[in-house]
Amino acid sequence: MKAYLDELASLEPFEQFQNPEKLPKKPKHRFPLLKLPRLVLLNCIENLDVLEIILFSLLSKRAKSVSKHIARSDLDIRLRMTYLNQIGLRFPSVPNREWIVDYNRKKNFIPEFAFDVFGSKVNHYLVLKDSGNVIEDIKQMVEHICEVFRSPICGIDIVEESLIEWIMNFQPTIRYACIRNEVVTSVENLDCIMKSLKVTEHFVLESIGTDKEIRSIEPIPYRSISIFSSYWLTLPAILNGTNYIIRLYDSKLTPKDINTILKEWHKGSKLCNLEYLQIQAYTLPDINSYVEVLEDLNLTGSDGNDGRPMTVKIHDEWTYTLPEVESVHNLIREDGMIGSVFPSVTMNEENGEIIDVFFNFQVWSKQA
Secondary structure (H helix, E strand, O other): OHHHHHHHHHOOOHHHHHOHHHOOOOOOOOOHHHHOOHHHHHHHHOOOOHHHHHHHHOOOHHHHHHHHHHOOOOOEEEEEOOOOOEEEEEOOOOOOEEEEEEEOOOOOOOOEEEEEEEOOEEEEEEEEOOOOOHHHHHHHHHHHHHHHHOOOEEEEEEOOHHHHHHHHHHOOEEEEEEEOOOOEOOHHHHHHHHHHOEEEEEEEEOOEOOOOOOOEOOOOOOOEEEEOOHHHEOHHHHHOOOOOEEEEOOOOOOHHHHHHHHHHHHHOOOOOOOOEEEEEOOOOOOHHHHHHHOOOOOEEEEOOOOOOOOEEEEEOOEEEEOOOOOOEEEEEOOOOOEEEEEEEEEEOOOOOOEEEEEEEEEEEOOOO
16 A cells, blocks of 8 residues: 555646546556456455545546545535635544645645644644645545545635635535635625525624625524624614524624514514524623613523523534523513523633623523
8 A cells, every 4th residue: 555655646747636637648657556457446445544545536537436436425524724725524433533635835745644643533634735726726626525425515614705606606505604704795795695505504704894884684594603793783684584593793783682682582473493692792791781681571580590501502513501600581481482691701811801791692491
């Protein structure tokens, strides 16, 4: 196997591997295994790991076809492009091991295999040199991996607009999507994305890149959402949504708006799916503001020992532990569902100053 990897690494230019259709008809270098009968070839490569299968499948159309019979179809594929240019690959059955395709211009020897260990977690790397347009390199590689492993993309960090168009065309349904700062430039742009891209588990939006004063009354049509710089998201957008989890940062919702949310939930006509609402709001430390939040609501007090769960499932890979508070206010709906209302803060450990203030609304029911 080492001889195979050495020969594979020596082939030049390596860029040919990224697009098998561009391979010359009569390459100067030939890989001996490819001359073997198909069944024998399958037996030879069936024990390759994920990264070795990827490299092998890029050699030729035949290698790609053979690889499809080896590769498993439950591969978790994620594009991590916020700070790194990586494709993360995992199998659910092996949670502590990850295979990473990492694009790096600075490495002298390309391709390069590496690994690191963090406790019980092991990361295996295939380091490749990008062609000068790493976004396009990653898109082509991901399309190839999806085809070989017969697996969809699980999650994506969207760091530029071209990735939005690409993912909407290549795979319009995805489990996790995070759109980074200023990739979206208008509310209209966001509306177009939400109509064309279905996110089934968790959607994150950092900020909309515009200096204009913007507002949106359109709900975000995803199960679980975390919206940063959410000043543009209005009360109607919240009330008319079907979200289960809503987390808003830098919100401009007022105490009166939050009071309206609680009243509408209590009526049972809106926010029927809601399980947890968290709003970062700087006005809540003021006692008068919190009184306004609770105004005209039939609330009961609780010291927290009434069976209220202390965790919330944000999505299928993250269960959030709720902040500990001395007491909560409970709002009980006619169907028996309980909405617990409580503020929470994060503080600077050094000087004790308040950093962030949150309004929390947790929906739950007592176990029989």
